Amino acid sequence: MAYNGSRLKLSNGSDAKDGTCKIVMLGCPGVGKTALTVRYITKRFIGEYCPTLESVYKYQTVIDEDDVRLEILDTAGQGRYPWKDGYALWADCFIFVYSITDRFSFHEVAQIKRQVENVRKSSSIIGLLVANKNDLLHDRQVSEAEGEELADELGCRYCEVSASEGCMMESIASMFQDLYKDFRKSKQQREGRQRKTSSSARFKQAIQKVISGKTPSKRSNSSS
Numbered sequence: 001m002a003y004n005g006s007r008l009k010l011s012n013g014s015d016a017k018d019g020t021c022k023i024v025m026l027g028c029p030g031v032g033k034t035a036l037t038v039r040y041i042t043k044r045f046i047g048e049y050c051p052t053l054e055s056v057y058k059y060q061t062v063i064d065e066d067d068v069r070l071e072i073l074d075t076a077g078q079g080r081y082p083w084k085d086g087y088a089l090w091a092d093c094f095i096f097v098y099s100i101t102d103r104f105s106f107h108e109v110a111q112i113k114r115q116v117e118n119v120r121k122s123s124s125i126i127g128l129l130v131a132n133k134n135d136l137l138h139d140r141q142v143s144e145a146e147g148e149e150l151a152d153e154l155g156c157r158y159c160e161v162s163a164s165e166g167c168m169m170e171s172i173a174s175m176f177q178d179l180y181k182d183f184r185k186s187k188q189q190r191e192g193r194q195r196k197t198s199s200s201a202r203f204k205q206a207i208q209k210v211i212s213g214k215t216p217s218k219r220s221n222s223s224s
């Protein structure tokens, strides 16, 4: 289900509730951000072009036996100020979309990824580069090799799909699922590091108490 013109609650994506993964769709106008999102959630293709203002799709699903709540933010490609810093801070994962029939949109995604990094002050983001409209091969302006090269440069996964082709439904579902798996992996690593840090802090505190004599050890009690 989507709602338009929503006001995003701007929190750092990393504090997402358990089981919730926030994904933002970014890219130029008309590249197919909405078509891909709707294809994944409803399995339908929207043929007509209706420029998006801003919509959040909330979608409950099961990925790898995990009950997952995806919040997919479909952004506006059009408008004078389509980019908002809030998108970069809100999201856990990023889908950068361009159209293989539009070279300008290909150059723009690299720019957009840099903006995300600047806002988050980090180059390690969970991202996917999507080349859409690969049913329109006669109008192709960007080759698959160029897409793969850019994905390497950006440190993202890459896939080429078509939102309009029913046979691509599985590939489109996989790209969202794989992104969620990357998110889960990075969350687990982060939590593992936090556990390690807090248990070593507790250990240090205990040692300091013993040294400062606040908690006399059993051995020293029995020997006195």
Ligand SMILES: Nc1nc2c(ncn2[C@@H]2O[C@H](COP(=O)(O)OP(=O)(O)OP(=O)(O)O)[C@@H](O)[C@H]2O)c(=O)[nH]1
Binding pocket: 027, 028, 029, 030, 031, 032, 033, 034, 035, 036, 046, 047, 048, 049, 050, 051, 052, 053, 075, 076, 077, 078, 132, 133, 134, 135, 136, 161, 162, 163, 164, 165
């Ligand atoms: N042939 C073809 N057309 C597509 C594909 N994906 C989207 N379209 C069409 O391209 C137009 C734009 O698609 P949208 O999904 O609305 O594009 P958008 O990126 O959401 O655009 P904004 O909301 O303005 O940023 C629509 O007419 C879609 O039907 C595709 O894979 N193949």
Ligand SMILES: [Mg+2]
Binding pocket: 033, 034, 035, 050, 051, 052, 074, 075, 076, 077
């Ligand atoms: Mg749209």
